[in-house]
Amino acid sequence: MQALTPAAAAIELRGIDKSFGVVHAVRGVSLRIEPGTITGIIGENGAGKSTLMSILYGLYRADSGEIWVGGQPVEMASPRDAIAQGIGMVHQHFMLIDTFTVLENLILGAEGGPLLAGGLAAARAELARLARDYGLSVDPDARVADLSVGEQQRVEILKVLFRGARILILDEPSAVLTPQETDRLFDILRTLKERGVTVVLITHKLREIMAATDRVHVMRQGQIVAERRTVDTGSEELAELMVGRKVRLDLDKVPVGQGEILLRTEHLSLVDDRGVRLLDDIGIELRAGEIVGIAGVTGNGQSELLQVLAGIRAPSAGRFTVCGHAIDTGHPGDPARMRELGLAHVPEDRLRQGMVAAFQASETSILGYQDGPPFTRNYLLDGPAVGAHCAELMERFDVRPRSPGLRSSHFSGGNQQKLVLAREIARRPRVLLVGQPTRGVDIGAIEFIHRELVKARDSGCAVLVVSVELDEILSLADRILVMFAGRIVGEVEPRRADERTLGLMMAGAQAA
Amino acid sequence: MLPLVNIALAFIVVGIIVAIIGVDPFLALRLLVTGALGSWESIGYTLYYATNFTFTGLAVAVAFHAGLFNIGGEGQAYLGGLGCGLAILALDRWLPAWLLIPIAIAAAALFGAAWAAVPAWLQAWRGSHIVITTIMFNFVASALMVYLMVNVLIAPGSMTPQSRGFAPSGQLPAIAGLPLNLSLALALACCAGVWVFLWHTPWGYALRTMGHNPEAAVYGGTNLRRMTMLAMCLSGALAGFVGVNELMGVHHRIVLDFQAGYGFAGIAVALMGRNHPLGVLLAALLFGALQQGGAELAFEIPSITREMVVVIQGLIILFSGALAHLPRPWLQALFARRAP
Numbered sequence: 001m002q003a004l005t006p007a008a009a010a011i012e013l014r015g016i017d018k019s020f021g022v023v024h025a026v027r028g029v030s031l032r033i034e035p036g037t038i039t040g041i042i043g044e045n046g047a048g049k050s051t052l053m054s055i056l057y058g059l060y061r062a063d064s065g066e067i068w069v070g071g072q073p074v075e076m077a078s079p080r081d082a083i084a085q086g087i088g089m090v091h092q093h094f095m096l097i098d099t100f101t102v103l104e105n106l107i108l109g110a111e112g113g114p115l116l117a118g119g120l121a122a123a124r125a126e127l128a129r130l131a132r133d134y135g136l137s138v139d140p141d142a143r144v145a146d147l148s149v150g151e152q153q154r155v156e157i158l159k160v161l162f163r164g165a166r167i168l169i170l171d172e173p174s175a176v177l178t179p180q181e182t183d184r185l186f187d188i189l190r191t192l193k194e195r196g197v198t199v200v201l202i203t204h205k206l207r208e209i210m211a212a213t214d215r216v217h218v219m220r221q222g223q224i225v226a227e228r229r230t231v232d233t234g235s236e237e238l239a240e241l242m243v244g245r246k247v248r249l250d251l252d253k254v255p256v257g258q259g260e261i262l263l264r265t266e267h268l269s270l271v272d273d274r275g276v277r278l279l280d281d282i283g284i285e286l287r288a289g290e291i292v293g294i295a296g297v298t299g300n301g302q303s304e305l306l307q308v309l310a311g312i313r314a315p316s317a318g319r320f321t322v323c324g325h326a327i328d329t330g331h332p333g334d335p336a337r338m339r340e341l342g343l344a345h346v347p348e349d350r351l352r353q354g355m356v357a358a359f360q361a362s363e364t365s366i367l368g369y370q371d372g373p374p375f376t377r378n379y380l381l382d383g384p385a386v387g388a389h390c391a392e393l394m395e396r397f398d399v400r401p402r403s404p405g406l407r408s409s410h411f412s413g414g415n416q417q418k419l420v421l422a423r424e425i426a427r428r429p430r431v432l433l434v435g436q437p438t439r440g441v442d443i444g445a446i447e448f449i450h451r452e453l454v455k456a457r458d459s460g461c462a463v464l465v466v467s468v469e470l471d472e473i474l475s476l477a478d479r480i481l482v483m484f485a486g487r488i489v490g491e492v493e494p495r496r497a498d499e500r501t502l503g504l505m506m507a508g509a510q511a512a
Numbered sequence: 513m514l515p516l517v518n519i520a521l522a523f524i525v526v527g528i529i530v531a532i533i534g535v536d537p538f539l540a541l542r543l544l545v546t547g548a549l550g551s552w553e554s555i556g557y558t559l560y561y562a563t564n565f566t567f568t569g570l571a572v573a574v575a576f577h578a579g580l581f582n583i584g585g586e587g588q589a590y591l592g593g594l595g596c597g598l599a600i601l602a603l604d605r606w607l608p609a610w611l612l613i614p615i616a617i618a619a620a621a622l623f624g625a626a627w628a629a630v631p632a633w634l635q636a637w638r639g640s641h642i643v644i645t646t647i648m649f650n651f652v653a654s655a656l657m658v659y660l661m662v663n664v665l666i667a668p669g670s671m672t673p674q675s676r677g678f679a680p681s682g683q684l685p686a687i688a689g690l691p692l693n694l695s696l697a698l699a700l701a702c703c704a705g706v707w708v709f710l711w712h713t714p715w716g717y718a719l720r721t722m723g724h725n726p727e728a729a730v731y732g733g734t735n736l737r738r739m740t741m742l743a744m745c746l747s748g749a750l751a752g753f754v755g756v757n758e759l760m761g762v763h764h765r766i767v768l769d770f771q772a773g774y775g776f777a778g779i780a781v782a783l784m785g786r787n788h789p790l791g792v793l794l795a796a797l798l799f800g801a802l803q804q805g806g807a808e809l810a811f812e813i814p815s816i817t818r819e820m821v822v823v824i825q826g827l828i829i830l831f832s833g834a835l836a837h838l839p840r841p842w843l844q845a846l847f848a849r850r851a852p
Contacts, residue, residue: 312730
């Protein structure tokens with residue numbers, strides 16, 4: 001057999017199996033990654049791709065199976081072993097220290113002696129070589145906090161190469177990037193490939209697989225269900241393979257007439273304790289029966305806008321009206337009052353805001369509505385009523401498993417999101433704020449969530465959607481607003497918008 | 513299962529230490545158990561101690577569910593005693609027991625809550641960390657009580673710093689000859705009340721939401737400052753009931769240092785009881801038994817001192833708290849082998 005293999009695979013997994021309690025996360029996965037290629041691993045959330053890569057990187061131990069690197073069987077007991085084998089991982093969330101310079105971040109964990117000076121000098125030389133060889137230039141003395149997100153990611157990649165990695169695993173690398181930055185990242189990956197580095201790209205975005213990879217492995221329910229050469233396949237086939245059935249992501253939307261204005265902001269501004277302007281003179285109008293999408297790169301004020309509108313933070317200046325009731329600095333709103341006015345809010349970060357991980361699903365299903373009927377009667381929570389309410393939401397929104405008594409954290413991301421969305425929509429709000437409706441949600445659930453949002457719009461609800469996924473904004477919104485540095489920098493009609501112009505606006509370049 | 517294994521492990525280590533001192537560990541264990549549970553009298557003492565531990569354990573548990581670490585149970589218990597004592601000293605000449613006792617219990621709760629409210633306010637509005645402020649308030653409470661007892665409340669002509677005795681209308685019904693009194697019923701009622709409050713009222717729901725995830729609580733419309741005040745006042749009131757058990761039930765006058773140690777032990781009780789009222793009750797019974805059995809043990813065997821009993825308590829805390837999950841893999845392995 002060995003003789004028949006022309007070159008040893010960069011990585012070969014043989015029969016990898018891993019269970020967490022009753023959850024069988026990875027089921028007998030075998031795959032081969034050729035050296036000097038970009039290989040994509042695509043799958044829905046919970047398909048097991050992150051677990052598989054964590055096993056490869058030594059973060060988890062497989063229950064059974066073998067890992068071969070460069071033709072040799074290896075033991076991956078910890079990330080230290082993986083690094084020794086030349087495997088490096090770039091995590092979705094950067095592991096950088098903001099107040100350190102690039103160089104200082106680089107030598108973290110590889111300081112090279114009791115005095116820093118020697119290590120720093122050696123690192124500086126090595127960084128120059130990497131920059132030359134791979135075309136990855138970053139100012140070594142810049143503070144990480146001052147770098148753009150794209151540059152920070154480059155530092156992460158450099159960190160991995162600095163440790164001598166020849167195999168690079170990237171976990172959802174584009175989550176925080178603009179389309180332009182993503183393109184630049186793919187250019188870097190292609191350069192790395194030309195220099196002989198093997199790249200493994202984990203993502204749930206079909207577009208990125210098509211744009212960047214040579215081969216793609218599709219995972220579903222812990223198994224590799226297909227392997228394709230990227231040139232031989234297309235987005236539709238991959239989506240179908242991922243979900244296991246036909247998926248329709250395009251929405252049939254009937255145009256709706258002009259409804260009354262339910263939410264209006266005037267000169268709305270927010271300045272934080274350090275004097276940073278997070279929101280700057282925001283003026284938007286939201287009418288009944290329309291979906292307004294706010295596009296923008298994470299961190300340009302969208303989160304703050306949602307928080308102010310939901311009553312969580314008070315504006316520093318300006319005012320807004322919700323269904324005719326004014327909120328300004330003299331009359332601050334709070335989340336409970338906003339709910340009374342008919343505003344519902346699906347928060348961006350459901351785990352941190354929208355639910356309590358340790359609570360039962362039924363408890364999560366009343367968060368924000370716990371005071372008063374039908375859940376509280378005679379000062380006591382009505383347990384059966386809460387359970388029945390949750391069961392009803394689960395039925396209507398197809399939340400699986402249908403167990404109101406299960407801990408909220410034991411549901412998958414998509415099902416958690418459906419539960420939160422169900423809770424907010426079930427109240428028939430007049431204004432619905434939705435932050436990142438499908439972050440960390442699998443394709444099957446995306447389809448469902450989008451249809452529910454359109455349904456809410458059709459029934460006369462005014463919907464404001466904030467999302468970093470341009471596709472989502474483009475397909476959902478009736479009007480698109482672009483935010484940059486706390487300001488609304490432009491309004492675009494979805495029919496006339498394309499990713500390039502939106503991307504430029506998101507990056508702060510003025511629209512033509 | 514796991515708590516029992518933890519306690520067993522603690523006892524094994526204690527046994528080894530006792531053997532090193534030169535005492536037969538089995539004899540010591542027998543003395544400990546019979547000292548705590550061997551007679552009606554010893555059971556009465558055990559339950560009396562357990563009553564105090566229940567109050568302070570519940571106090572810590574309620575605050576903990578709100579994400580607050582109240583280690584000021586000591587001071588709150590002290591002030592609770594002052595509260596019920598003042599109420600009785602002021603009113604026991606005029607009011608009958610059925611009216612005075614509820615007023616005095618309410619006063620204990622009010623004073624305990626007030627003593628917890630100040631650190632809570634400092635945390636909610638000024639951002640002062642509650643761990644620091646509650647522990648400092650223990651010292652303030654102690655100094656305040658000494659001042660009051662020595663200079664203000666001391667019974668005329670008395671040589672010791674204690675108030676005049678309470679009239680019978682200010683004394684809780686007790687079992688003759690024992691310190692066990694009606695406070696035990698109050699403790700059981702508090703367990704039930706805390707359970708209902710935390711899991712069956714919207715305020716308890718909001719309180720637990722804040723403890724698990726403050727951001728979600730804000731999102732859900734909870735005012736964190738008000739909820740911090742509520743949680744700490746409840747916690748302080750529960751700790752204040754130690755004063756009811758000690759002063760109205762046993763001493764029948766205001767004395768110094770009646771609360772000594774119960775406030776801090778409450779942390780261990782809550783930890784062992786996993787912050788659940790039923791668990792707190794069971795842990796309080798264990799600590800009560802250790803307190804009583806330990807006293808008997810120290811009395812019977814001179815080489816085992818009071819400090820030794822504290823060591824036993826400490827080891828139980830260590831094994832059921834810090835090392836709580838140490839035996840889990842062994843247990844799992846054991847059950848996995850026995851299961852087909």
